[in-house]
Amino acid sequence: MNNPATTHQPTDPETWVDRYGNYLYAFALSRVRNPSTAEEVVQETLLAALGARKNFKKQSSEKTWLTGILKHKIMDHFRKHAKELNDLRIDSTETPIETFFTENGQWRDKPALWAADPHELFKQKEFLAVLRYCLSVLPARQSDVFTLRELDGLSTADICKLFDITATNCWVILHRARMLLRNCVEKNWFNDPKQ
Amino acid sequence: MRMDHWLFNCKEISRLVSESMDRTLPVFQRIGIRIHLLMCRYCARFEKQLRFLRRAIRVYSSAVDNEHHPATLSEESCNRMKCKLHDHLRDQS
Numbered sequence: 001m002n003n004p005a006t007t008h009q010p011t012d013p014e015t016w017v018d019r020y021g022n023y024l025y026a027f028a029l030s031r032v033r034n035p036s037t038a039e040e041v042v043q044e045t046l047l048a049a050l051g052a053r054k055n056f057k058k059q060s061s062e063k064t065w066l067t068g069i070l071k072h073k074i075m076d077h078f079r080k081h082a083k084e085l086n087d088l089r090i091d092s093t094e095t096p097i098e099t100f101f102t103e104n105g106q107w108r109d110k111p112a113l114w115a116a117d118p119h120e121l122f123k124q125k126e127f128l129a130v131l132r133y134c135l136s137v138l139p140a141r142q143s144d145v146f147t148l149r150e151l152d153g154l155s156t157a158d159i160c161k162l163f164d165i166t167a168t169n170c171w172v173i174l175h176r177a178r179m180l181l182r183n184c185v186e187k188n189w190f191n192d193p194k195q
Numbered sequence: 196m197r198m199d200h201w202l203f204n205c206k207e208i209s210r211l212v213s214e215s216m217d218r219t220l221p222v223f224q225r226i227g228i229r230i231h232l233l234m235c236r237y238c239a240r241f242e243k244q245l246r247f248l249r250r251a252i253r254v255y256s257s258a259v260d261n262e263h264h265p266a267t268l269s270e271e272s273c274n275r276m277k278c279k280l281h282d283h284l285r286d287q288s
Binding site: 017030182 | 241252259267
């Protein structure tokens with residue numbers, strides 16, 4: 001094995017999979033949803049890291065450094081995915097906002113009262129599992145845009161650039177995603193009778 | 196209770212509430228939302244719930260970052276990756 005004797009040498013790359021594999025995979029899976037895509041992205045990350053080992057700066061931990069590369073790989077995936085989605089014109093299958101409201105703009109299914117203490121709820125694994133499920137069933141494009149916005153905190157301006165869409169389009173997609181997510185969480189977690 | 200005839204209806208409010216989480220809305224829209232939310236408990240709930248979900252997703256996201264995410268790579272996948280890394284290392288040397 002090649003191990004050039006530089007002082008800033010990170011750990012042996014052959015141990016990366018054991019050390020960081022699961023973490024990177026879980027991180028990727030929370031963004032890209034599809035297990036085989038997540039695995040692919042992690043694989044690309046490790047190979048890219050291998051080629052860029054000399055750039056590793058000791059100021060950050062190796063895990064942080066690898067996560068940084070992973071984030072770039074995930075962006076690349078989204079960019080490619082956006083092109084595919086545009087080609088397929090998947091938009092037509094997405095739920096229109098109209099289904100949530102009556103003709104004169106009133107709620108069709110009125111938002112229920114969510115009786116819960118947020119601080120208690122956030123501690124519950126079951127609740128986070130419901131949230132994960134509801135994120136996973138969002139339509140593809142909504143999921144991509146919403147994930148970048150809410151999990152990675154990208155601005156809508158950056159998202160527009162990445163997906164080559166207008167700001168208005170971006171807000172519409174985020175609105176739909178939030179409507180669906182809210183609905184899903186309400187159905188699957190809060191069963192309180194409508195008030 | 197005539198919010199459907201005044202300023203914005205619930206459908207428009209749901210859009211504006213969502214948009215307010217992505218950018219700063221013009222003042223008249225912000226006032227419109229406030230007034231509507233005072234009069235309409237369903238939209239008030241909606242607004243609270245969207246903010247709650249944003250926080251919940253941050254908690255979820257940090258759970259992933261702190262390795263509390265149940266996803267794990269299969270042994271097969273691990274071996275596949277190790278082989279690839281090994282091959283590349285060999286090519287580099």
